[in-house]
Amino acid sequence: MIRTGKIITAGLMAAVLVLAAGAANAKDKVKVGFIGPLTGGVAVNGIGGRNSADLAVKLRNADPKAKYEYELVVLDDECKPNVAVQVATKMAADKDIIAAATHYCSATAIATVDTYHKFGFPVIVWGAVLPDITYRNKYAEVHRVNGTMINQNDANAELISKLGYKTVAVIHDTTDYGKGHNEYFSKALAKIGKAKIVGTFGVTAEQQDFTAELTQIKALNPDVIYFGGLTPIGVRIRSQMDKLGIKAVFDATSGIVSDAYIQGLGPLAEGTLAFREGAPTEKLPGGKFFIEKYNAQKYDNPPEAYGAFAYAAMDMILNTIEKVGPDRKKVIDDLGNVKDRDSIVGKITFDDHGQNTVAVITKYVIQDGKFVEWDESEYASGKRKLPGQK
């Protein structure tokens, strides 16, 4: 029931204080927030995002031209909706925190939008991909720098059809995230009309044993198993597929694009497909700069797939506060008209729902324990073949 995330780590706190002392003329302190999953199965992504946001704050505090002294307040949503609402309430209720970069998990992002609206607290979503987060309501408080899951599912369906697969079984977690993937993937696949879905299975995000569902799928004997969910159950399902001797292609979403997936499966990860909106970090306009600075900080965890977006979100918040001052209302107004603003992920433009439009989609296949862009992979070149690949 009452649960709140962990506050910024002591070390981080110390760092901020030191900087505060260092600053020649004591600037006004301004608090900004970050929310993401710091524990649980997707923690690596959350920590990657946390570090990236922290990097943005550090660089700003190091910049003598900055008007304010920023302190980053970090809370953990554990990728659980209920926890997310509690920490969101905690953060939004704290008048000293001006704005925040929030959420990797769609299930938590969609659960909290009403809270942010209720408290008039401006946020920029940095990782969650469910369209509804920005499009279900028209909340001036909610914005998003990364793209939605619609485009990635189009790309996914396209590839599956192109590879000549005919039958697909869908497994999705029953949060809004998984349901969303199921919905958009099914639509996209139907639109192309080459492959058909032979069965759909909803599973809970904490389920341990999938042999029951997989045995039923085995009876359907599909070419492809599409999975709309996050890393932890992705790992379980893939390894239990092997247990039951299911040979189908494992076709997943942005939810498993993280090193944890590969570590969790070892060789079994080979040949898993995944899709993500936005170019790979190193190919982003500011990618080099970001990676350099990030490594310079010696964080014990890579930025992961969405780190760059977390940095961009936090950086945009800081810019806005520098411009209009530490005042929630003013920040909301300014974020209301964002057009072609430069950022490390490229030019950012919010539509009337605060959604940034990201056209690029990256297709991945796991090859030799790495996420490799499909077009550069040996699977595309035909050197290797996925099960049943034409």
Added chain:
Amino acid sequence: MTQLLEARGLSKRFGGVLALDGLDLDVAPNEILGFIGPNGSGKTTFFNVITGIYGADAGSVTFNGADITKAAPRAIYNAGMSRTFQRSRLSLPLSIFDNIMIGNHKRLNQGLWFNLVRRGEFKREFEASYRAARALVEVFEPALASRMFEPVAGLPMIDRRRIEICRALISEPKLLLLDEPSAGMTHDETRELMSDILLVRERNKELTIIIVEHEMGVIERITDRCIVLNFGRKIAEGPYREVASDAQVQEAYLGVA
């Protein structure tokens, strides 16, 4: 009808053992009946059967004209029979008053509305019951009467026995069953307790008592009549003196022929 309690062919079996074997007996109103016999001869089982804790395997029990063979403990208590237990069964954390009130259940208004909302009336009932309980306790041990709201856990054995007997008496039963009241007490304590019981009897001539006892002194002193059980069967009946001299009884107790 003249008898207060009538048992006919009462039998109770535990696994292989016949604890009661076709027992017939009558208890006349206002008498004090002693129940004696070696351990395991079925005395306590008899109490448990007639109070409805165990169902009888055969036979019938009539109490005050009504058949109570199949009745539940509640019904039997409401009909006017109440008891003490061989091993004291007071509710230790509760106060003396509370323990006695447990015995007063049938005369207290148990309605939810009455208890929660009509606190004025409740207070009147409470004060009346307090006076009654206090008066009863004073018969046994005046010193206890000033400690009505202390937990019984702090009381010595004899006082606990007294409270237990008060708990059985507060509802003014027709028949009182005493199961080894002297168990775990010294001779003097036992003597005191018996005088108390006789005193209660003085005040309420209507009260009928069945007492299970090993202390023959007690039996001799207070019972009008006694029944000797062995292996669940009645082997002798009559005033203590006769019974005590009965050969069978001596055999049962002393094993001499």
Added chain:
Amino acid sequence: MDLGLFAQYVMNGLMLGMMYALVAVGFTLFFGVLDVIKFSHGDVVTVGAFTALAAFAGLHQLGFNSPWLDLVVMLVAGMLAMAALGMLIARYLVMPLRSAPALNTLLITLMLGTVLRESVRLFYPQGGNPKPFPALLPRNSIDLGSFNLRLDNVLMLAAGGLVVVGLQFLLNRTKLGLAIRAVAQDEETARTMGINFTAIVLVTFAIGSGLAAFAGVMNGLYYNEINFGIGLYLGVIGFSAAIIGGLGSIYGAILGGFLFAGLQTIGTVLLPFASAYKDVFAFAVVIAIMAWRPTGLIQEKISERV
């Protein structure tokens, strides 16, 4: 439903059932000797599994990697450690509360379970995240129609079976077993027979907790993944299994374990609604069984002295 699939479901059910039974047996052993429920048992499973995992990591630090050696070391380390833990729990948490109401023991062990679970989460490196568990058993498999028979599953079932049989032997054929059963029967008499009560209790807790560790490793090998939460789930199911079986009876526990797994599988296959409801179904049946047989399927004798 075609035969292969049926066989597949039976296999899944057997694997689950074996794990549940191993946990349930622990509950029933403890209850036998002390008439207490040690609810931390499920989390002992977790700690056992994590200990084994740590042992595995250690071995690889030292540069060993033969699967069989790994397996043996992991099992030994896990089971010994848990046996010790079990004794400590019995000695310092369970026995001191013997005079208190049964509920206190239930609560204190429930809380101990939380302590173990949270400790794994907080103090094991990255303990909050699911951990990959090495697949050490040979993975060869034969396809019989749509039934995929895997060697490692067969081995695990066999091992589990052996452990249960071994336990039976221990309890029914050895002096120690006699002593345990004597204590379970009646503490006082056992004491008068010159049996060292405390020692027997400790040994029993050691055995039960060792079994828990075994179940933990088995769980890891089966799912190739463990997380700090598995114990709560396994513990509750093991407890329910022991209860519906009838506390104090080994057969009851095993029956209960396989029954519960059976219910879950049936819940998936035969029920009209989504397979996700299998646990709802299983627990509903548990509650129904409690209403029907308040002291379990294999009834425990209770007599009240009045």
Added chain:
Amino acid sequence: MNGYEPMAEGAERGEKAPAPLWPGLAALAAATGYLIALLAAENQAFIISLLAAGIAAVLAAAWLRLLDRASRSFMDHEDALAGCAVVAALAVAAYFHEDHFVLLLVITVLLYTVATLGLNIQFGYAGVLNFAGASFFGIGAYTSAVLNAHTAIPHLIVLAFGGVLAALIGSLLLLPVLRTRGHYAAVVTIAFALLFKTFLEVNDVLGGPQGMQVPGMKILGWTFNDNIEIGKISLSFYMNYYVVSLLLLIGAFVVVRRLERSWIGLNLDALRLDETAASCFGLDVVRWKITAFLIGNFLIGIAGALFGMVGSFVAPNNYTFADSLILVSILLLGGIGNPWGLIVATFIVVIVPEKLQTIQEYRFLLYALLVIAVLLFRPEGLLPRPVRRYFPGWRP
């Protein structure tokens, strides 16, 4: 499981003149001041020292037997002091009238206390185990989620519905609960707790693992989720909920108090302590167990329904078995059967981890260790339940 005071104190209490009022008053004032200080504190170091000071103060007071005097004056002047407690609660609210989060915290305390009062009837008095407290709390919350969103039922009635539904669903368990004893009884509610959470997770109609938004409370057009502007001063919208929660707690407290101090309370104690003996004195065991179980769940359900509206969001993970354990541990910590103890315990369990950010992660661990310590060293809880007094301060 049923703490009672040792003889020494009993004797002191006997039937002498009533204890003075001031020790209780002083204790209450001190507690209120301390609470405000703790809630207002920001700096971790300060909070830690504040907690240390608090513990020291309590130990000192115990050592000087001040606590006994306070508890005795509570026993003799309970009504007066209860009134003062309400004033104190309002004072706290007034002090933090603008601070959303603090108010939310205190509201949480108020509503958890209502829930544990319900558990207390079942378990502290009647001895009926309930390891599914959080589930019944959740039934209430989901009731308000569904009814507020899809019906026009007045929200005060929705609260009542929450309670009724919790009681109704609870009554499905009656048969097994009544037939089983001890461990077997425990498994019934534990199984239900797990069944309930899984059901919510797999059941799409109720939002699945995603959970649902709960529309805020409205009474006669008064919207609870809007901040209140009175002239210059602006109050947090949580103030609305605070008032309702406080009223609910007062109601529940009075009910539980009167229940305990009546023949019914006596019946419940009797059947908890010795069912056989009780039935030999005409007590209808089944009837009273049912009464206790239903009233308890009703209270838990109402609290849950209101908490749902306060939190404005419900999800299966809020109502897990672990949460039920927290409720039970509050009961144990406070001193089973003593409503005042429950209030204190809830404050500790809810507020301390909140303020002590550094232990956030270790919250569950610390609860568990705390309860273990209590069970080992003070099984009767912080404020043991005193012997029943039917009317505080009553003298023959």
